[in-house]
Amino acid sequence: MRRFVLPAVLLAAFVASTAQTIVIAVLPAIARENHVPASAVTWALTAFMLAAAVANPVAGRLGDLFGYRRVLLTCLGVFAAGTVVCAVSRSFPLLLAGRAVSGVSAGVFPVAFGLVRQTVEQPRRPQTIAALSAMFGLGGSAGMVVAGPVRDAWGTAWLFWPLLALALVAIVLGALAPRDAATGGGRVDVTGAVLLAGALACLLLAISESRVWPLAVVVPLAAAALALFAVFTVAELRIAQPLVAVRLLRRRTVATVNGVTAVIAAAMFGAVTMLPRLVQDPAVFGKSATAAGLVLVPMAVVMLVATPLAPRLSGRTAVRLGAGLAVAAFALLACVHDALWSVYVANVLVGAGYGLCFAALGNLVVDAVEPRHTGMATGVNTIARTAGGAVGAQLAAALAYPTGFVLFALVAALAVVAAGAVAPRYSADR
Structure with a gap:
């Protein structure tokens, strides 16, 4: 039943990306509830990221060997178990354990790309991969938008129960999807x-x-x-x-795409991390965590609009245009960061840039490798995105507003230049 493939992989990717960011806006509240210092509570995010980074290449390789659908369902099942632990936890160590187990959900990304490549017909495949790539940003934005209102209304546990429900729906949809052909015959x-x-x-x-x-x-x-x-x-x-075909990663197209992914992720995630802090700063706007999350809504909406446009452009053009929009957004904030209209305009530009960039990068990395290496290659690309995003988030936390936005504008400009080195068409000798 091929019609279940698309909703299964999109929902799985949305759940995994939302789970990563769902705690960011409420970390101070989690610290107060569990009586832990601010320096320690960030482990609620770090534990997830560490598990996610390890799960990506391992799940991708397992999918290449034994079938993407099977690994997708396994990752979702492990995530469901970890989410239950998070929801029922009454201590910070138990919450961390649940977050670490939940991080395995990140393995759905490389296997989702592999499943799409095997089961979706070529005319629809670029749009499907673009939509799947957009789930990174859409789910991540959703996590930061809803966390404050949900936690304030119903408590911390309700950050996790809806994710569990969505994961169970994704498991059902994945089980109804057709089995894909595994290469088999290999070992981990x-x-x-x-x-x-x-x-x-x-x-x-x-x-x-x-x-x-x-x-x-x-x-x-x-x-x-x-x-x-x-x-x-x-x-x-x-x-x-x-586990990782190093020689394949040295191909010019693959290496360049991974490098551009890390650079643009640093700029995008850095700015997205800095914006809620700016809106909540008493010296600037002094808004609540809920209001700060709602400021990100235009970004998510525009992202959905921009994502389908990426496959209509060449991959290189879409990445350069998206990164250029990010440069404009960060430059605007560097010049005007004390007026709310500039924050909304920047959100629109970042949403369009994010949608174009990551939709195009997803297609570029899939097209740059043979089908049997899809899981591995997209897993490594996801690591590049995670590492770049982690660097950007740390820079955002350490820098003041004008300086940070200037730096992210320069980083995005570097992505514009680097994207010019991406080969417009895949060749096996690259």
């Missing part, structure tokens, strides 16, 4: 998975805790990440069935 590279998990954990911890932990801890973590990535690369080049 356990050594590579352990090395990559260690490298990603060290990297994301060094990024996410850089403002809290001393340099004596952050620098060794960053060094350990580099060392583990080096060992991982050597190990992957020496085995016949690696």
